[in-house]
Each structure stands twice: as structure tokens, then as C-alpha cells.
Amino acid sequence: MTRVLLVDDDVELSGMLSEYLTQEGFETHAVHDGEAGVAAALSGDYDIAVLDVMMPVLNGVEALRRIRQHSSLPVLMLTARGDDIDRVVGLELGADDYVPKPCTPRELVARLRAILRRMAAPPPAEAQPDALQEGPLTLWPAKRSADWQGEPLALTSTEFSLLEALVREAGHVVSKADLSEKALGRPLARFDRSIDVHVSSIRQKLGPRRDGQSWIQTVRGQGYQFVRE
Structure with missing residues (x-):
């Protein structure tokens, strides 16, 4: 219970x-x-x-x-x-x-x-690999744990779900509506800033890329994208 x-x-x-x-x-x-x-x-x-x-x-x-x-x-x-x-x-x-x-x-x-x-309830084992690797980031969905540059990355449950959704579509834009469904488990409400705030927190934890840009980029009017190396 x-x-x-x-x-x-x-x-x-x-x-x-x-x-x-x-x-x-x-x-x-x-x-x-x-x-x-x-x-x-x-x-x-x-x-x-x-x-x-x-x-x-x-x-x-x-x-x-x-x-x-x-x-x-x-x-x-x-x-x-x-x-x-x-x-x-x-x-x-x-x-x-x-x-x-x-x-x-x-x-x-x-x-x-x-x-x-x-x-x-992570996806069935046959539907996901043991680990997701993207640049210096490694995610283990079944364990809901993450490493960044070889060190443990502290994430809340929502941050992990959000980052996982972005990494699975790395290099592609994911809409805020899709992220809300996947990370928050609910439809995106009008004027809801939750996704933006969570993304901002993740950005701070990851820090900038070598070129000074963020690993998670905003695509205005469309959503967010995890940038591939």
C-alpha cells in the first residue's frame, strides 16, 4: 500500500x-x-x-x-x-x-x-535498452538513475522523466505538450510553466556545452531539443 x-x-x-x-x-x-x-x-x-x-x-x-x-x-x-x-x-x-x-x-x-x-512502472525490458547514452549523459530508465560526465546526476523523478523523454528523441524537437504527457503524466494546461521550470533546473545541473550553448535548446513555438554532440 x-x-x-x-x-x-x-x-x-x-x-x-x-x-x-x-x-x-x-x-x-x-x-x-x-x-x-x-x-x-x-x-x-x-x-x-x-x-x-x-x-x-x-x-x-x-x-x-x-x-x-x-x-x-x-x-x-x-x-x-x-x-x-x-x-x-x-x-x-x-x-x-x-x-x-x-x-x-x-x-x-x-x-x-x-x-x-x-x-x-518503466517500459517493458524488451522495449528499452539497459542504458541510454547521449554524449556525456547516461540514463538507466529501469533504475531511474543517471550519470553525467561519469558522476552521479541528482534528479527529481519529474526531471528524470523529462530528460529521458528528450534523450530518446535527441536531435529532434519534442513539443511541450508531449513532454507534459510523458514527464508530468497530464495534458499541458494553458499558461502552465512547469515544463519550462523543470527544463531550467536540468540545464543548471548539466551546465553548458563546450561551445557555451545549452544541452537542451528551446525551439521557439515548438518545444525543446536535446542537442547531440
């Missing part, structure tokens, strides 16, 4: 979401402040965390920052509807996805399952 950590200071909402998640087959535990959320997330007892941005004392953004210093636990952020700043900052810090509040329990479950699905 998938173990979900729910971190939200709204006790009533947490109770409702916990009840729904339990009905959907999840094992759910709720805490109601950021400090407790960080401690629980780092305990190793959970498969995924749902983290509200707006909490007193230690908000969700700072809680996520502390979690990412020590763990790659998948994190889904709950953000205020229309609050693009918190949303972008959360993604930059390594959140796997976000859901604007107020959200329906059904939407939350769908987003959680999309994250868990891409982590736990």
Missing part, C-alpha cells in the same frame, strides 16, 4: 483528503506544520508527500527546501490558485508537480498516481 504524507495546517481539509485517499487505497498520515512535515518526510516512512505552501512558522517552500537537501522523496505541492510565484519557486526547488487549491480529492489522487506511475 502506497504511504502518503499529507502536510497541511488546515485540519478539516486534511481530514477530508485523508479519508478520500484511504478509500482510494492509500495509507495516509497527516501532520499540520512544516517542521513536523520535514521530520516525517525525512523519516523514510513514506512513498510521496503532499505539501501545502501556506503554513505558519515554516511554510511549504522552506519545508521543501529542507527536504531536498537530504531526500529525493516525490513531493506534490498544494498552491493558492493563481499564485505563480510560489508555484515556480516550488518547482525550482524540486517539487514534482503542483495542484492549485481549492482542489478536488479526485484531482489530487490523479496527480499522485501520475507521479507514482512514472516512478514505478
